[in-house]
Amino acid sequence: MGIPGLTLRLLNRGQWTTLEGRPQHSGADDKAERDERDQHGQIAIIDGPGLAYHVCGGYREDHNSGAAADLRPSYRDIGRRTTEFLEDIEAVGLNIHAIYFDGVLPHTKLATRKQRLEKIMSQLKEANQPITANVISRNRFPDPPFLVPAVIEAIKSSRFKESVRVVPAEADSYCAEEAIAYETRTGKMATIITNDSDLLVQASGRQTRIMLLTGLVRNRELDTVKAEANVFFPAKLASAAYVDSLIPTAFFMSQDYHLSFDAAVAKAKKTPLQNDTEFASFQKELEKPDYSTLEVNASVVEVLEQMDPRIAELAHQLMPEFPRTRDQPANIFLVPLLEDVSKFSAWISGQNIRNAAYRMVLSHQPRSCCIEEYTRRGISVHAETYRSKPAWREDMEHYTSIISGVRDFLPPRKATAAQRFNYIAMYYALAAFAERGHVLSQEEIIRILMKDGPESREELHASAMCQAAIYSLRILKQLLTLEKARHGLDEELSTLEDLLEEMPPLSALLERDAADTVDFWEDLAEGLLGTIDQE
Template structure:
């Protein structure tokens, strides 16, 4: 996550370099993803969900950028994404998560009546902007939205699906930067493309160097026939010699001085670094500081009980939870090995997962309430077969203050057997089939109804939660009062619609998590069986659910968005989805579009008059939705509440 002022301090010591066809390039995946997000975003940041880049645009732009990089000379050798971050970075992660939550909350407060609809940002990025180093970082001004919640994963998916970069893209069970550095070191040289100054502290060897993504210009005058010319390339080995730093410590002597005191005058900073003053005064602190920079995972293997191959189809957020869970019961967790297993997996604190920050209405319960039972089932599957079964998982959905840093606790059964989990999987399959079968019968093209299955599943959850809490359903309100008689949503920029969209996305992503956990569990079960440990075979119900989700679950690029939700009610009606919703929820009356417009206008005038009499500023927001008792009670509980 970078050492403060290290980039600024070392910038005068970067040297021009030509990256030719013989240059081996290793890419820091998260840094590259955020570089692409910047390329695709408006100059001052998106001021509404309609201005955010689509997931398809992000993925295609990432592949196009790498194609152009290779066309000009250097060859991509590996792309690494974080699959697990160390426990000592938890405080910083919580702080960053709070920052994004505050940004979303402030955006909601600044747009109480919603946002204006606009065209989608799906067209290809202008070539000059895509390949220029001068326009790759928007300034995220106040009142803007953060990057789309699934942006990094959409880019990772696009790279995995690419014929050229698929085999080169890896999600690793630790931080990506140690893999990037080790790849350059063991291959006798190369270049790490990153935005993280931490890479300067790693041992890259005599021929290893770092180039920052912001310094790469693929479309300017720097393009030459002999390769890609970059203005600044940083070789830690050469930099240490040039600055006269002790050979034993190299750039780490300078980095440690900055780590302890980032406000030292430059002259004093360099003098101390040359004499290794801070290292001599605090040798123990230096060793602790250097722990992340002295890892050689490609040479000695990962420090976790999970291999990169087992994470090949997982998202980074979920892989982190998987690594935590496996480390909990690995032999290393009882040893002195300073891994993440020495963190939450060993000290009794709960397992954690940071869920994507959705754009939803803050006057309502988090949209992540949708799919909560699905995620609970995923967590139960993840801990199957572990001698130490964690009692809870801590989900981070929204955080605005330090007091809310505990997240949302998802309690799990004290003991979970494979039979109980298999039963829950069978119940979920029955629920999905109860929705999918009639929708498929009413549609000639099964693919056209696939997304409607998940929409009905999510909407039924909303209706059921509202029935349990005795409050009005957001879904029923929107369908009855915000939809024209022809089935088109009148205004897709209202917070009611945006919250519904977030609920749909939460349900889809929860199912994606479940699918990935099923595959991960099957992989580990197969490995244990191959080792001959006598474990029972993977339950058939879990395999069947995995197959069902593999066939029908859409990719992130096909998730419902602000640009295609407008006609969702019409499509539901044509496919028989409204009658299905009524039957599932046990509603007495049919669901009808287009409430009396004149009556609504009269109510609005009356409400405005009452507001003026009371001297209020604006109409109150919708009431918070209560937490459901069980969203799948129709066919039995998926998990224990």
């Protein structure tokens, strides 16, 4: 997650570097050239979350034009820009060796994660301030809520798919470990591309260089690709300061945001830290955790590596090998959606779906085990507790019936998979809306299903509720796949898993397609309203 203010105070210790090369116009993967680079220190190890937010930030800068700014940046466009970034990095001479995404964050960072959710809610609250009577500001919203899993899907659909790893720890520790392993194997330098300041002080190899995404500029001119960035050599930085490790220095800089690097080095040299519990805790957070999946069945590990990071985190916490005390809840954090914070949380939609999924995975845990789901409640973070109950199979039968029924009603020849799942999501969103005394018109439903962009706060919130229901089905899908790998599925659950396997990528589910027309959705919207009225 990084050490606040560290990068800024180390900027003058970096070296501005320019890399140039020629793009691979054919998109071909030249194995001989890649093998040659691998042997000569021309590899890039990438911090995945940092890459996703860097690309999204660039997209928003390009599209931020006041009132015309995009309310919801396009997942498709961000995915395309991500693969273009990777193509450019290879064009300037660095093989994409690995792209790591956080699969588990330490329990010690629970408070920090709550603060981040609260920051997002503050952004939403500011964006919800009306410019006119019922209009929301389009240029102050937080980043898209499903940015990271959407970027992962985009990379997995490209030629870089084999590089992606969702790891059972924070990405930075795996980046550092892989750089050390590469240097040990080849004697050459690895380049880590990141915005995580932790990597500026972690042990990552004697030659490893850290390339910061902040300030990184890429240019394409004719047949040339150029990348300019600030790079750091942590081992050389430590050597120049005459210290074995930069972690004590970083510790003092984390305690005093005004302390310079030189002053922190001097303080670290004269301060004994062997018995300092605060330092021990700080140091431990920078280390790779003891938990690993080396003893876990390979088929289960494969499933864990394919999960969305937030879902993977929950799954890892429920593994027998995970270092969690008997009474410590397993956590899942559901980021606030692009919603109206004056209303109830959009995650109310799909709650029963998630409840059934949680109870399924809890059925294999001790009775004392529970799941705490962190979501928005008002403008604060709230944890809802879920415990195992035997009735979850009946709920699964219900979802099998709903999804198969819609598939029969809207067969593939008449509707895309994205349209079918959006229809289901709208049903759950409307039901949750109606339970709380809210009603949408047919026209509003059509606009939401067509992904036209909200014209009011009601539409904004209902759209977020649709997305919540869609992602709840995705949680169910991924936990069912894990259940299959760990314990097997009976016929009923296998049928449900097969139905959920038809879910397309997030970019297809959450963004408009050519098939989304008024003619297609008009009668269906009217039917949805009628269904809710009958309940």
